[in-house]
Amino acid sequence: MGDIKKETTEMVIGKQATETVTVDKTANEIVLENLTTESVSVKETMDEILSEKKTEENVEEGETKDAVTVPEETAKDAVTVPEETAKETNKEKKLVVVFVLGGPGGGKSTQCAKIAQEVGYTHLSSGDLLRQTIKSDLENGPMIEAMIREGKSVPPGITMEILQKAMVKSGNDKFILDGFPRDEEIRKAFEAATKTEPELVLFFDCSEEERERRILSREQGRVDDNAESLRKRFRYFQEHTLPVVEYYRARGLVLQIDAGRSEKDVFETLKSILGPSTARLVEEEQEPNIAEIEREISGLRV
Numbered sequence: 001m002g003d004i005k006k007e008t009t010e011m012v013i014g015k016q017a018t019e020t021v022t023v024d025k026t027a028n029e030i031v032l033e034n035l036t037t038e039s040v041s042v043k044e045t046m047d048e049i050l051s052e053k054k055t056e057e058n059v060e061e062g063e064t065k066d067a068v069t070v071p072e073e074t075a076k077d078a079v080t081v082p083e084e085t086a087k088e089t090n091k092e093k094k095l096v097v098v099f100v101l102g103g104p105g106g107g108k109s110t111q112c113a114k115i116a117q118e119v120g121y122t123h124l125s126s127g128d129l130l131r132q133t134i135k136s137d138l139e140n141g142p143m144i145e146a147m148i149r150e151g152k153s154v155p156p157g158i159t160m161e162i163l164q165k166a167m168v169k170s171g172n173d174k175f176i177l178d179g180f181p182r183d184e185e186i187r188k189a190f191e192a193a194t195k196t197e198p199e200l201v202l203f204f205d206c207s208e209e210e211r212e213r214r215i216l217s218r219e220q221g222r223v224d225d226n227a228e229s230l231r232k233r234f235r236y237f238q239e240h241t242l243p244v245v246e247y248y249r250a251r252g253l254v255l256q257i258d259a260g261r262s263e264k265d266v267f268e269t270l271k272s273i274l275g276p277s278t279a280r281l282v283e284e285e286q287e288p289n290i291a292e293i294e295r296e297i298s299g300l301r302v
């Protein structure tokens with residue numbers, strides 16, 4: 001993507017037009033500003049990780065060191081990659097991410113799991129990955145559990161490593177990242193490590209009362225689904241996650257979803273946003289046209 005395309009439109013998704021959200025879309029190859037990884041130990045780039053995956057795959061497929069040894073005289077030819085193939089390889093590696101943010105209990109995971117399947121993205125929830133890590137990582141598990149119970153953020157270095165490993169393991173290059181990035185520190189760490197800005201940021205807008213009702217009737221045995229943890233999580237969302245939404249809103253990347261509606265209605269809206277037309281635009285490496293998306297979903301407004 002070369003030139004930055006800019007398009008502004010007023011839109012509200014799935015809600016009567018009492019509020020408007022200004023969508024100001026820019027190309028995703030934006031110079032990243034003020035990035036710092038000083039406090040975070042993460043892999044340098046996603047490419048570095050993807051090439052690690054390639055090595056792992058070769059080993060998994062049973063290739064031995066001998067099997068890949070190339071005689072010295074043919075080695076030069078063997079590693080020559082035709083220009084077109086090189087371009088294809090780079091293209092394959094293009095990472096596409098959609099962030100899904102919103103207050104606890106707004107229905108992000110419910111929707112992300114369904115829509116990801118529909119559009120061929122891999123759905124990863126950093127919260128779910130951390131909960132799985134509690135069981136598998138004897139060293140960090142107790143600390144992660146304590147942070148979750150308190151509604152605090154697990155150190156970004158740990159979360160980034162877990163997330164990046166899951167991304168590589170998926171073998172996909174298109175991701176819906178649910179509940180991520182939950183604060184400015186990890187947003188900067190992610191962008192620095194992957195050199196990627198999200199294609200879109202979906203913001204699930206739902207009242208606190210409705211979210212509390214949903215969480216207190218969610219029966220998944222989570223250590224943080226209780227009144228005391230809830231207060232802390234709601235406050236963390238207000239103080240640390242909303243600034244991330246505002247950061248991306250200022251960059252024209254946020255689409256706001258009325259998540260207070262039924263599961264079915266929210267899903268219909270998501271299909272309109274991430275369905276075939278958006279997938280086509282991503283395939284063609286074009287900017288998603290926010291005006292076009294708005295036209296497609298206009299019939300869905302309540």
Ligand SMILES: Nc1ncnc2c1ncn2[C@@H]1O[C@H](COP(=O)(O)OP(=O)(O)OP(=O)(O)O)[C@@H](O)[C@H]1O
Pocket residue numbers: 102103104105106107108109110111127179214215217218219259260261262263264266
């Ligand atoms: N549109 C909806 N209407 C009513 N209940 C819903 C809706 N969407 C999800 N739920 C229910 O609300 C609860 C919370 O949903 P979900 O876990 O998807 O939220 P979340 O935003 O991922 O929460 P968290 O950020 O706490 O992980 C679940 O029990 C889910 O079944």
Ligand SMILES: O=c1ccn([C@@H]2O[C@H](COP(=O)(O)O)[C@@H](O)[C@H]2O)c(=O)[nH]1
Pocket residue numbers: 104125126127128130147148149150151152153154155159178179180181182224233
């Ligand atoms: O990137 C992340 C995501 C989550 N956490 C911690 O996990 C809980 C639960 O997260 P959900 O997104 O609601 O599943 C969250 O309150 C944090 O304590 C995190 O640290 N970093």
